[in-house]
Each structure stands twice: as C-alpha cells, then as structure tokens.
Amino acid sequence: MDTLITHSSILIIGILLLAAFLTPLVGRVSERARNILVIGSLAFAAALVFALARDISFNGIHVYALGASSPGLATPEGFMVPVRIVLEVDGMSILMGIIWSIVALAATVFSLSHMSKETGQTRFYTLVLLMVAGGFGMMFTGDLFNLFVFLEITSISGAALIASRTRFADTQEGGFKYIVISSVASLMVLFAIGVLYSQYNLLNVGALAQAMQYTMLDRMALVILIAAFAMKLGAVPVHMWLSDAYSVAPVSVTVLLIAASQSCMYALMRTCFTLYGVTADLTAVGWIIIVSGILSMFIGVTMAIRQTDITRLIAYNCICESGFMLVGIGVGLAVLADPGALAAYGTTAISGAIFHMINHALFEGLLFLAAGAIFYRIGTRDLNQMGGLGHTMKFTAVFFLLGALASSGIPPFNGFASKILIYESVYQFSPILTIIGIFVSIITLAVFIKVFFSAFAGAPLPRYKDVKEVPRTMIAAMAVLAVMIILFGLFPGLITDWIIRPATDALLDQAAYINAIVGAIP
Amino acid sequence: MEHIPLNFPFLAAALLVAISFYIIIFKKNLIKLIMGIAMLASGVNLFLVSLGYRAGGTAPIYTDVPEGPMVLAVPQALTLTSIVINVAVLALMLTMVIQIHRHTGSLDSEESRKMKG
Numbered sequence: 001m002d003t004l005i006t007h008s009s010i011l012i013i014g015i016l017l018l019a020a021f022l023t024p025l026v027g028r029v030s031e032r033a034r035n036i037l038v039i040g041s042l043a044f045a046a047a048l049v050f051a052l053a054r055d056i057s058f059n060g061i062h063v064y065a066l067g068a069s070s071p072g073l074a075t076p077e078g079f080m081v082p083v084r085i086v087l088e089v090d091g092m093s094i095l096m097g098i099i100w101s102i103v104a105l106a107a108t109v110f111s112l113s114h115m116s117k118e119t120g121q122t123r124f125y126t127l128v129l130l131m132v133a134g135g136f137g138m139m140f141t142g143d144l145f146n147l148f149v150f151l152e153i154t155s156i157s158g159a160a161l162i163a164s165r166t167r168f169a170d171t172q173e174g175g176f177k178y179i180v181i182s183s184v185a186s187l188m189v190l191f192a193i194g195v196l197y198s199q200y201n202l203l204n205v206g207a208l209a210q211a212m213q214y215t216m217l218d219r220m221a222l223v224i225l226i227a228a229f230a231m232k233l234g235a236v237p238v239h240m241w242l243s244d245a246y247s248v249a250p251v252s253v254t255v256l257l258i259a260a261s262q263s264c265m266y267a268l269m270r271t272c273f274t275l276y277g278v279t280a281d282l283t284a285v286g287w288i289i290i291v292s293g294i295l296s297m298f299i300g301v302t303m304a305i306r307q308t309d310i311t312r313l314i315a316y317n318c319i320c321e322s323g324f325m326l327v328g329i330g331v332g333l334a335v336l337a338d339p340g341a342l343a344a345y346g347t348t349a350i351s352g353a354i355f356h357m358i359n360h361a362l363f364e365g366l367l368f369l370a371a372g373a374i375f376y377r378i379g380t381r382d383l384n385q386m387g388g389l390g391h392t393m394k395f396t397a398v399f400f401l402l403g404a405l406a407s408s409g410i411p412p413f414n415g416f417a418s419k420i421l422i423y424e425s426v427y428q429f430s431p432i433l434t435i436i437g438i439f440v441s442i443i444t445l446a447v448f449i450k451v452f453f454s455a456f457a458g459a460p461l462p463r464y465k466d467v468k469e470v471p472r473t474m475i476a477a478m479a480v481l482a483v484m485i486i487l488f489g490l491f492p493g494l495i496t497d498w499i500i501r502p503a504t505d506a507l508l509d510q511a512a513y514i515n516a517i518v519g520a521i522p
Numbered sequence: 523m524e525h526i527p528l529n530f531p532f533l534a535a536a537l538l539v540a541i542s543f544y545i546i547i548f549k550k551n552l553i554k555l556i557m558g559i560a561m562l563a564s565g566v567n568l569f570l571v572s573l574g575y576r577a578g579g580t581a582p583i584y585t586d587v588p589e590g591p592m593v594l595a596v597p598q599a600l601t602l603t604s605i606v607i608n609v610a611v612l613a614l615m616l617t618m619v620i621q622i623h624r625h626t627g628s629l630d631s632e633e634s635r636k637m638k639g
Contacts, residue, residue: 145600152607156614163618169625170636176552176618183559183611184546190604191539191566197597198573244637312637 006071008052009064009087009140012045012097013133020129027122035112038125042108042132046101053094057502061516062089063142074142074204074517082204082517088142090513091506095354095499096139096266099361102484103259104132110369110477111252113470114376118250124164131157131256138263142517144193145203147267148186151232154260155182161256162249174248177241181231188228192221205275206517209510214280225271226285232264235326236295239319243303246315247381251372254311255365258318262357265325269507272333277510286334293326294433297440304447308383310371313451314364317407320440321360327437328353328422331429342508345425351496351504352421358500359406359414359488366403366481370396373470373478374455383454390456392467397456399478404448406485409441414485417492531572538565552619552629556612563608570597570604 004011019041027034056062064087065074074082089097108128115121134153141147159182163175196218197203200211212218234242242261246254272282300320307313332350335341373396374389375381390397406413409420419441427434469475488495506512538561545558574594580587582595619629626634 145603149603149607152611156607156610159618160614163621166621169622172618172621172625173634173636176615176622179611179615179618180546180555180559183608183615184562186607187559187562187566190600191569193600194566194570194573194597197600201594201596203596247637 004048005051005055007064008048008055009062009089010066012048012052013137013140015041015048016045016129016133016136020126020133023126023129024122027125031121034122034125038108038129039105039112041129042101042105045132045136046105049094049097049101052089053098053499056089056091056094061506061512063087063516064089081202081207085146086142086204086517087140088206088513088516089140090516091499091502092266092269092354092504093139093506095358095503096263097136098499099262099358100132100135100139100259102480103255103361103365104128104135106365106369106477106480107252107255109480110255110372110474111250113473114252114372115250118165120164124161127157127161127164128253128256131161131260135256135260135263139266142205143203144196144205144208148189148193151189151264151267152182152186154263155179155186155232158182158253158257158260161253162245164253165250168248170244170248174241174245178245181238181241185228185231188224188231192224192228195221195224204517205270206514209275209277210514210518212276212279214276218276218280222271222276222280222285226268226289229264229268229271230292233261233268233322234296234319235292235322236299236319237292239296239299242319243312243315246318246368247309247312251311251368251375254315254368254372258364258368259361261318261322262361265322265329265357269329272329273336273507274510274513278337282333282336286330286332286336288330289326289333290330290433293323293330294436296320296323296326297436298323301440301443301447305443309381310374310383310386310451310455311368311381313383313447314367314371317367317444317447318360318364320444321356321364321407323440324419324422324437325353325356325360327426327433328356331426331433335429341429345428347504347508348421348425349429350507351500352418352425354503354507355418355421355492355496355500356415359418359485362481362485362488363403363406363413363415366399366478366485367407369474369478369481370400370403373474376470376474377467378464383451386455387464388456388458388460389464389467391460392464393456393469395469395475395478397452399482400456401452402482402485404445404452406489408445408448410445412486412489414488414492417489417495531568531575535565535569535572538562538568550631552622552631552634555631556615556619559615560608560612563604567601567604570601573597 026037064071066085074086134150137150159175159179165171202208231238300316304313304316328349332346335346406415409415423434542558542561574597576591579591579593582592628634
C-alpha cells in the first residue's frame with residue numbers, strides 16, 4: 001500500500017495512458033469488456049487520487065522524480081538543480097485531481113448510454129482516456145515543459161472528441177475553432193517557456209520560482225502565459241470559441257471540456273501565485289484579471305438571454321461563471337503583496353474562487369448532462385421545439401432545476417456557498433464588484449427559469465407523447481453530481497475545512513512548494 | 523557559423539511569429555490559417571533551437587566528443603517534442619478542414635460559418 005501511494009502520482013497518469021492504448025485492442029474482442037476496462041481504469045485512478053489526497057493531508061507535498069534512485073529525490077547529488085521530470089502534487093493540485101476524477105467518471109458513465117448509437121465508440125473511449133490522462137498530467141506536473149506537453153494532449157484529444165460526430169457540420173466548426181485556439185495558446189506557452197529557459201536554464205516550476213529575478217523578459221513571459229491560459233479558459237475577450245465548441249460537442253465531452261478549462265484556470269493560478277508570487281508586483285495583473293472577469297460575467301449572462309439553443313445557453317452561462325472565479329483570483333492577486341489585506345479578505349476571495357471552481361464543474365456538468373438527456377430523447381436542442389417534457393422526464397427535470405438553482409447561487413445549493421465567499425470578500429475590496437456579481441446572478445436565475453418553463457413545464461405536447469425517461473446509467477451519472485451539489489451546499493463548512501482551505505494555503509505558500517523541490521540540496 | 527551575428531536567428535524567429543499572427547488573425551481562408559499556425563510553430567521552434575546555440579559549439583552527443591563548447595541539449599529535446607506534437611495538430615486540423623469543406627463546400631471562414639451570436 002505504501003509503495004502504491006509513493007508511486008501513485010505517476011500511476012494515475014500511466015494507468016490511464018495504458019488503458020487508452022489497450023482500449024482499441026480490447027474493443028475488437030467485446031464491447032462489454034471494453035466498457036469495463038474504461039470505467040475500471042477511471043475508477044482505479046479516482047481511488048488512487050483519493051488515497052493520494054489523504055497522504056498529502058498527513059505528509060505534505062508529494063514529490064515524484066521519474067527515474068530517480070528514490071522517488072522523492074528531485075535533485076540528485078552533484079547537481080545544483082532538479083534534472084529529472086518531476087511531478088509535484090500539493091493541496092491545490094490534488095483538489096483539481098479530485099474534481100477531474102469525479103467529473104471524468106460521471107461523464108464516462110453517462111456516455112455509455114448516450115453514445116451507444118454512435119459509430120466509432122472504441123476510438124471515442126480511447127480519446128476520452130487520453131484526455132483524462134492529459135488533464136491529470138497538467139495538474140500534477142512540477143515542470144513547465146511537461147505542462148505544455150499535457151496541455152497539448154488534452155487539447156488534441158478534446159478537439160477530436162468535439163468533432164467526433166462527423167455527420168454534423170457544426171461539430172466540425174466547433175472542433176476546428178477549439179484546436180486553432182488551443183494550438184495558438186500552447187505555442188504561446190512554449191514561447192514563454194523558452195523566454196524563461198533562456199535566462200535561468202531551468203524548466204522546473206519550484207526551481208524557477210526560486211531563481212526568479214522579475215526582469216523585463218520575465219514580465220513578458222508572464223503576460224504571454226496569462227494571455228495563453230485566458231484564451232484556453234474562455235475569458236472575455238477571447239471567449240468566442242467557447243460557446244461554439246461547448247454547444248456542439250457530445251455533452252459528456254462538454255463536461256470534460258469544462259474540467260479541462262478549469263485545469264487551465266489552475267495553470268493560470270500556478271503561474272501567478274507559485275511561479276511569480278510575491279517577488280513580482282502583481283497588482284496590475286490582478287486588476288486586468290478582475291476586469292476580464294467582470295466582462296465575462298456581463299457578456300456571458302447577456303448573451304445567454306437571447307439563446308434558443310439549450311446547450312449554447314448553458315455554454316454562455318459557463319463563461320459567466322468563470323467570470324466569478326476570475327474576479328476572486330484577481331482580488332487575491334491584487335492584494336498579494338499586502339499581508340494585512342490578504343489576511344482580511346484576500347485569502348477568502350481565493351478560497352471562494354477555488355470553491356467555485358469545484359462547484360462550477362459539478363453544476364454546469366449536471367446542466368449539460370440534463371440537456372444531453374433531452375437531446376437523447378427528442379433529438380433537438382432548440383428550446384422553441386420543446387415543451388411539457390417534465391411530465392415524462394421527471395428525473396431529468398429535477399436534475400436540471402437543481403443545476404439551475406445552484407448556478408444562480410440560490411441557497412442551500414453549492415453555488416450559493418462559494419458565491420457568498422466571493423461576494424463578502426470582494427465587497428471589502430470594492431463594493432461595486434459585488435453589486436455587479438449579485439445582479440448577474442439574478443439575471444442568471446431569470447434565464448434558467450425561462451429555460452425550465454419552455455422545456456419542462458406546460459401541457460404535454462402530442463409529438464412527445466412517447467418520450468420516456470432516459471436509461472439508468474444516464475440517471476446514475478446525473479444523480480452522482482446532484483448528490484454532491486446538495487451535500488456541498490448543506491455542509492460548506494466541512495468542505496472548506498477539508499479541501500478548500502488546504503488548497504488555498506498550498507497556493508499561497510510559495511516557499512513550501514520551492515522547498516519541496518530544492519530543499520533536498522545538502 | 524561564427525560570422526552570423528548571434529541575435530540574427532532571434533530576429534528571424536520574431537519575424538516569423540509576427541507574420542504568422544498577422545495571418546492567423548486576418549486571413550479568411552482556412553488553409554492559410556493552418557499555414558499560419560505551422561509558421562508560428564516553426565518560429566517558436568527556431569527560437570528554442572537558437573536559445574541553445576553556443577558560438578562554435580558541436581552537437582551534444584557525448585561519445586567521442588571533440589574539444590570546445592557544446593550546444594545545449596535541452597532546447598533541442600524540447601524542439602523535437604514540439605515538432606512531433608505540431609505534426610499531430612496540423613494533421614487533425616487538416617482533417618477537420620476536409621470535413622468542413624465536405625459539409626459547406628467552402629473554405630472561406632465567413633461563408634462556412636454556421637454559428638453566430
């Protein structure tokens with residue numbers, strides 16, 4: 001068991017990659033065996049993530065150097081800097097890992113029925129496993145170049161998954177937009193990595209953070225990195241691709257894409273807080289992120305009002321919710337250099353943003369899955385064609401309502417728990433930001449009430465008389481997310497103490513992250 | 523190689539990146555867009571390789587090494603990885619463009635666009 005935990009960070013990535021390459025082989029033998037392999041490997045990875053999380057809460061940051069004589073030895077004797085590929089998992093990374101494993105499992109279980117009528121399912125699951133492995137790699141890596149490689153793995157498999165239903169024209173367009181944005185963003189990340197490498201001859205995040213001088217070139221690299229990650233997470237003004245890609249992908253893929261965007265948000269936070277940290281004066285950066293967040297909230301919600309396509313509407317709502325996280329992170333960054341303000345409200349703002357990340361993945365995931373369930377039964381995403389579905393699809397209706405209420409920040413659901421943290425901390429920074437946030441939440445509620453009434457309420461339409469509830473696996477996947485939404489909403493204090501607070505502390509404690517890597521120097 | 527000013531490759535890389543961003547933002551043809559991304563990748567790769575160059579250096583192969591400095595090995599490894607990844611990206615983008623052309627009969631990004639607003 002100890003050996004398993006010592007090697008768990010690489011095993012999580014390795015097992016998923018191995019399963020991805022086995023899937024085409026097993027898929028030739030039988031579909032059932034293939035599904036068991038896919039679900040089994042994802043469940044095993046999730047179990048390892050939870051075991052690793054428990055280990056990190058007791059023993060601190062987990063460091064794994066690939067190919068070293070002992071796994072924790074990042075800096076071998078005779079070397080002054082880390083030379084190997086190093087995985088470094090702290091409280092923040094493992095929180096992302098937990099979100100990613102839950103979301104991936106729910107999305108895959110949902111696709112078992114949802115994709116069952118499609119061709120090329122074996123290739124679909126291979127790509128899903130590759131994408132999940134890439135996402136875990138992004139969260140666990142302690143090396144900038146690895147971050148680039150895993151970012152590309154996630155983007156390529158994500159784009160292929162969006163475009164997997166080649167019979168529709170719009171899927172190709174959405175997939176193409178996604179791959180163009182992703183490849184440009186990844187190349188910008190690579191360029192910034194080159195700029196950093198040219199000065200310090202280092203690629204390791206911890207070692208780079210220690211050596212950081214914050215020269216002119218470092219500022220340039222910071223700007224490029226922030227721009228690239230903002231492009232990938234769909235913050236305004238580079239949000240145009242997001243609604244197109246999210247609305248046309250199979251919903252289970254969209255749920256994975258949401259979590260992949262969150263991992264870019266994680267990379268953004270890692271860059272700002274850990275790589276640059278207090279050595280840099282990040283007040284201006286914080287304000288830029290706040291402005292981008294406010295714009296995302298506003299444009300996201302106003303564009304959502306006029307949509308008639310249900311998945312496209314939820315996609316715009318995603319842009320709006322990312323705005324809340326960006327505002328929280330931006331406030332944290334703006335007061336990072338001021339210990340008094342940081343203790344008074346900066347930490348809470350960052351906690352709120354992190355808590356909202358996990359909640360966002362859950363409730364947007366649930367909304368998309370419910371929209372996918374409707375599409376599965378009636379074959380259209382157009383709200384004007386729907387009506388009275390609540391009579392026959394009772395579970396789907398309840399799940400959709402749950403997701404909508406959580407997204408609008410209505411107590412006692414999880415969206416309220418994180419939004420209140422953001423509201424009260426941001427209020428101390430600048431009251432106007434909180435007022436905008438509450439206003440946006442109210443409009444979100446109005447938008448979702450419109451959707452709920454046009455899709456589920458009203459007299460049953462004759463043409464949907466034979467529509468049945470969706471299969472059990474789809475209900476199970478939605479139920480997992482719904483139960484977590486309710487639990488997180490009822491016990492926000494527990495969740496904050498258990499996972500959010502350690503993650504915030506890990507993010508703010510730059511010295512511990514550096515020590516875990518370079519502290520091994522005798 | 524000694525006669526080339528050392529910052530010449532960096533200027534070339536910057537020029538490549540600038541031109542490719544112009545192409546990516548302003549060109550309407552999807553194939554030209556892909557060419558722009560390929561150029562961006564080449565620009566970044568050129569930047570990485572020239573980072574590792576040392577004047578008069580030899581290739582970083584450790585067996586039977588001649589006297590004198592060696593160029594850095596790490597940027598070359600990064601460049602190789604990046605080339606491999608970009609081949610995959612370009613291939614995927616081209617297949618998508620073929621599908622877009624099949625569905626819409628056009629390669630113009632304004633005409634083949636279905637989704638707006």
